[in-house]
Amino acid sequence: MPVTSAENTFSAYRSSRFHFLERLKSGWLVYRENLLGRIGLVLLACFACMAAGSFIPPLIDPIYHPMSGVDPLISYSTGPSLRHWLGTDFIGRDIFSQLLTGARIAFIVGVSSAFMSIVVGTIVGMVAGYAGGTTDTILMRAADVVMVMPTLLVILILAALFGQLSIWIIVLLIALFRWPAVARVIRSQTLSLKRRPFVDAARVTGASCFRIIFRHIMPNVLPLALLYMTFRVTSAILIEAALAFLGFGDPGTVSWGMMLQWVWKTGHMFQAPYWLLPPGICISLITLSFYMVGRAMDEVLDPRLRKEKALE
Amino acid sequence: MTLLDVSNLSIGYRLRDRLIKAVDSVSFSLEPGKTLGFVGESGSGKTTIGMSLLRLLPENASVLSGSIRFEGRDVYSLSDESLRAIRWKKIAMIFQAAMNALNPVQRINEQVAEALLIHHPKMSKRDALARTAQLFESVGIPENRHADYPHQYSGGMKQRAIIAMALICQPLLLIADEPTTALDVIVQGQILKVIRAIQQEMAIAMIFISHDISVVADVCHDIAVMYGGRIIEAGQRSEILETPAHPYTRMLLASNLTLSDHSFDMPTVHQSRKANIRHLGSTKENDMCPFVCHCRQITDHCQATPQKWMVLSSSHRVFCNNIAGDLTK
Amino acid sequence: MNRSAHPVVRIDRLSKIYRPKRTLGSSHSSHPVIALNQVSLDIERGEIFGLVGGSGSGKTTLGRLLVKLEKSDGGKIYLSENDTTRIRGQALKAFRAKVQMIFQDPYQSLNPQLTIFDTVSEPLIIHKTSSRSTRIKKVRKVLTTVGFSPAEDYFSRYPHELSGGQRQRVAIARAIVLNPEFIVADEPTSMLDATNSFQIFNILSDLRKKQRVTFLFITHSLAAANFLCDRIGVIYHGNLVEKGPARQIIRHPAHPYTKALLDALPSYCQDPACTFHNTLLESPRDLPGSSHYCPFFTLCREADPYQCASETPNMIHLSATHSAACFKAG
Numbered sequence: 022m023p024v025t026s027a028e029n030t031f032s033a034y035r036s037s038r039f040h041f042l043e044r045l046k047s048g049w050l051v052y053r054e055n056l057l058g059r060i061g062l063v064l065l066a067c068f069a070c071m072a073a074g075s076f077i078p079p080l081i082d083p084i085y086h087p088m089s090g091v092d093p094l095i096s097y098s099t100g101p102s103l104r105h106w107l108g109t110d111f112i113g114r115d116i117f118s119q120l121l122t123g124a125r126i127a128f129i130v131g132v133s134s135a136f137m138s139i140v141v142g143t144i145v146g147m148v149a150g151y152a153g154g155t156t157d158t159i160l161m162r163a164a165d166v167v168m169v170m171p172t173l174l175v176i177l178i179l180a181a182l183f184g185q186l187s188i189w190i191i192v193l194l195i196a197l198f199r200w201p202a203v204a205r206v207i208r209s210q211t212l213s214l215k216r217r218p219f220v221d222a223a224r225v226t227g228a229s230c231f232r233i234i235f236r237h238i239m240p241n242v243l244p245l246a247l248l249y250m251t252f253r254v255t256s257a258i259l260i261e262a263a264l265a266f267l268g269f270g271d272p273g274t275v276s277w278g279m280m281l282q283w284v285w286k287t288g289h290m291f292q293a294p295y296w297l298l299p300p301g302i303c304i305s306l307i308t309l310s311f312y313m314v315g316r317a318m319d320e321v322l323d324p325r326l327r328k329e330k331a332l333e
Numbered sequence: 334m335t336l337l338d339v340s341n342l343s344i345g346y347r348l349r350d351r352l353i354k355a356v357d358s359v360s361f362s363l364e365p366g367k368t369l370g371f372v373g374e375s376g377s378g379k380t381t382i383g384m385s386l387l388r389l390l391p392e393n394a395s396v397l398s399g400s401i402r403f404e405g406r407d408v409y410s411l412s413d414e415s416l417r418a419i420r421w422k423k424i425a426m427i428f429q430a431a432m433n434a435l436n437p438v439q440r441i442n443e444q445v446a447e448a449l450l451i452h453h454p455k456m457s458k459r460d461a462l463a464r465t466a467q468l469f470e471s472v473g474i475p476e477n478r479h480a481d482y483p484h485q486y487s488g489g490m491k492q493r494a495i496i497a498m499a500l501i502c503q504p505l506l507l508i509a510d511e512p513t514t515a516l517d518v519i520v521q522g523q524i525l526k527v528i529r530a531i532q533q534e535m536a537i538a539m540i541f542i543s544h545d546i547s548v549v550a551d552v553c554h555d556i557a558v559m560y561g562g563r564i565i566e567a568g569q570r571s572e573i574l575e576t577p578a579h580p581y582t583r584m585l586l587a588s589n590l591t592l593s594d595h596s597f598d599m600p601t602v603h604q605s606r607k608a609n610i611r612h613l614g615s616t617k618e619n620d621m622c623p624f625v626c627h628c629r630q631i632t633d634h635c636q637a638t639p640q641k642w643m644v645l646s647s648s649h650r651v652f653c654n655n656i657a658g659d660l661t662k
Numbered sequence: 663m664n665r666s667a668h669p670v671v672r673i674d675r676l677s678k679i680y681r682p683k684r685t686l687g688s689s690h691s692s693h694p695v696i697a698l699n700q701v702s703l704d705i706e707r708g709e710i711f712g713l714v715g716g717s718g719s720g721k722t723t724l725g726r727l728l729v730k731l732e733k734s735d736g737g738k739i740y741l742s743e744n745d746t747t748r749i750r751g752q753a754l755k756a757f758r759a760k761v762q763m764i765f766q767d768p769y770q771s772l773n774p775q776l777t778i779f780d781t782v783s784e785p786l787i788i789h790k791t792s793s794r795s796t797r798i799k800k801v802r803k804v805l806t807t808v809g810f811s812p813a814e815d816y817f818s819r820y821p822h823e824l825s826g827g828q829r830q831r832v833a834i835a836r837a838i839v840l841n842p843e844f845i846v847a848d849e850p851t852s853m854l855d856a857t858n859s860f861q862i863f864n865i866l867s868d869l870r871k872k873q874r875v876t877f878l879f880i881t882h883s884l885a886a887a888n889f890l891c892d893r894i895g896v897i898y899h900g901n902l903v904e905k906g907p908a909r910q911i912i913r914h915p916a917h918p919y920t921k922a923l924l925d926a927l928p929s930y931c932q933d934p935a936c937t938f939h940n941t942l943l944e945s946p947r948d949l950p951g952s953s954h955y956c957p958f959f960t961l962c963r964e965a966d967p968y969q970c971a972s973e974t975p976n977m978i979h980l981s982a983t984h985s986a987a988c989f990k991a992g
């Protein structure tokens with residue numbers, strides 16, 4: 022054993038810090054065995070490709086712009102053709118490029134609002150669970166109040182009061198209404214972690230509450246928070262679609278809900294299946310695939326659900 | 334006639350990518366009315382042996398080789414029907430932490446009587462309860478507590494009820510897996526006393542599994558010391574306690590604290606504790622000493638050649654090649 | 663009493679009562695549980711004091727009160743003659759650097775998400791005592807002290823990669839990295855195999871010898887206390903029933919509960935020179951009607967049906983160092 026200096030050791034220690042990657046790898050091994058999870062992941066990959074591909078059509082020809090690109094030759098809704106793979110809408114815009122843009126919007130809305138609600142929910146849950154007492158009561162009652170509010174209805178009323186909401190306001194509103202369930206789950210996890218002796222051990226060494234929450238409790242609840250994020254994504258996409266369909270979406274963006282609203286408003290509901298079906302199917306599939314990914318992650322995170330038992 | 338005869342038993346656990354041998358070439362036999370204690374650290378395979386005797390191994394475990402014969406019949410070739418006839422009626426088991434598995438909404442004596450009624454359907458409930466009361470008396474549950482619910486019992490009382498439940502069908506063999514772990518010190522003393530008394534009174538054969546050699550020494554005629562899935566030394570109580578031969582047994586005895594002032598000379602183990610579970614497939618390894626990583630009397634010989642059983646007396650044997658000259662010390 | 667005038671820790675009539683939370687739906691009102699009843703103790707500098715008792719005796723509660731994981735409901739705790747019963751803020755943080763604890767379950771007392779280096783160096787970071795390079799040196803030193811060699815090999819390991827004995831040694835390393843004056847060791851070996859336990863005992867014993875650390879060693883086994891401790895206190899249902907030098911307690915126990923603890927040891931652990939005391943009743947007697955009685959009355963074979971049922975015994979001094987709370991003692 023060669024004698025190493027303290028600094029050398031430390032850098033060696035830093036560089037060998039692949040624990041996270043290793044855990045990811047072993048998690049992936051479990052995930053891979055789950056059929057639902059694989060299907061969900063493949064579907065998500067397709068949607069991601071769609072979202073990424075949404076920038077291409079307008080570059081090819083301005084008439085393919087999902088919002089402003091109107092085919093000069095067509096001013097009404099037509100079925101699929103070589104020129105327009107999925108047909109056009111009532112003023113001659115390309116449905117395929119609208120569908121691609123819709124995927125991008127769905128990802129933006131879903132992931133960003135889920136992320137925001139997870140951040141808020143996790144912090145509130147950890148603080149409430151760790152602090153206990155009055156802080157816990159106040160935070161959890163606030164969560165209850167928000168939780169019982171019908172999200173869609175409140176956003177509708179807000180939209181009616183303040184006029185059209187931009188997509189980012191909608192994202193923010195969804196996030197604001199969806200954190201309480203996360204907070205509850207994280208709080209109960211924190212309550213059980215708080216009683217684990219390693220938290221006592223941290224207290225005995227003099228760690229502050231801040232340190233205990235963010236250094237000791239957070240790494241242990243993060244996997245759960247991530248799992249909840251996939252479920253939050255599902256609900257955020259559905260809420261945005263519902264809002265847009267009801268005519269309260271952001272008029273400046275093309276989302277799948279918005280496309281459905283156009284079908285409905287222009288009376289093509291039963292005349293143009295080529296227009297109605299693609300956004301409808303996409304909404305169902307993307308929520309389904311996030312859900313399937315979530316279920317598979319659940320199995321990775323909860324060792325009790327794993328099929329094999331480890332040796333004691 | 335030998336009641337239980339286990340020969341060359343190996344049990345493996347299937348993991349995702351490999352098979353792990355938890356019990357490796359274990360042989361022992363038990364005469365009626367005798368008690369055999371298995372002692373070893375956690376992961377040494379002692380619980381797995383206990384489970385395998387009743388064919389209660391978890392799904393991912395399987396018997397790789399060897400046989401278990403109970404009253405001359407191979408337990409692993411019995412039909413489900415005849416297995417059911419043996420379980421509890423002839424072989425009963427006290428599981429680790431069984432006292433937490435009592436049904437909270439049923440009176441304790443009824444639960445115990447029910448175990449009897451299941452195996453003797455023709456018996457009347459009154460007779461079953463009478464038999465339960467009799468047994469409760471001998472395990473030391475006072476009469477006014479017989480019909481209590483589990484939550485009204487202390488840990489020691491629950492454990493007494495569990496012992497009664499195991500004995501209710503008058504089995505020939507009782508397997509007790511760590512029956513006193515997690516109990517209060519004083520209660521542990523009482524339970525051991527009960528087990529000892531009952532064993533003598535009913536002349537029941539017993540396999541007693543524990544990590545604590547002093548507890549095993551308290552109730553067992555014979556002791557088998559396990560390490561890394563193997564029995565590394567077996568013999569009568571006095572042989573193991575007074576003339577231990579295997580370095581691990583000696584270490585175990587030296588580290589077991591007692592009230593007398595003998596000198597505590599045991600070098601601390603600093604080596605990493607790895608490789609006590611060996612992977613299957615490399616047949617070369619099969620008869621290597623499982624203690625090789627931690628042995629302080631290790632020689633080059635130990636790592637190079639397979640170990641053999643050394644017979645020290647008609648009852649005392651040790652799985653170590655390095656003994657001969659050593660015993661004279 | 664001829665003791666040194668300055669014990670490291672002095673406990674004066676310390677009490678702890680657990681009051682059940684009144685919750686909706688619980689029909690029967692449960693009684694408050696007295697976990698500790700006016701316990702007084704001195705722990706001298708450099709000694710290992712063994713606190714022995716059965717489960718539910720309050721021994722862990724006493725340990726947790728001493729390291730201020732819980733608040734007491736009466737009585738005082740002095741650390742080097744400074745009253746630390748109600749300290750908070752900076753004073754509490756300074757206290758934390760001097761008093762540490764080793765927990766019972768090494769599988770639970772280490773954060774599974776932190777490396778061994780992060781776990782052991784955390785106290786140094788919290789108390790901002792050193793630069794990064796001295797931190798590494800210190801961590802290496804304490805890990806070597808508890809028997810990891812070469813210590814660097816373990817820096818980036820995670821708890822789940824270690825055995826129970828190794829984890830407990832990491833927990834000891836974390837406890838000693840700040841050079842505390844006093845460590846509470848709460849049944850540090852009850853989850854470990856005999857050979858690993860022995861190693862832990864040796865480490866604690868070395869720490870006391872070489873670094874003059876004072877220990878409160880909590881255990882349920884008189885054999886372990888006998889091996890490791892200078893003095894022993896026996897606790898039963900929150901009451902300190904006997905205290906004195908270890909040899910004295912083992913050889914000449916005065917309280918019937920101490921005798922029962924000695925009897926309960928498996929015969930292999932018994933001292934052949936000692937007799938069987940047989941102080942335990944086969945089945946417990948009923949509680950006396952009065953509000954004052956000896957806590958061990960229900961199980962004591964030697965109890966006097968009048969005196970023991972109507973008075974609470976106080977500590978009686980049997981010698982300068984040995985005392986017991988029993989009317990029959992002495």
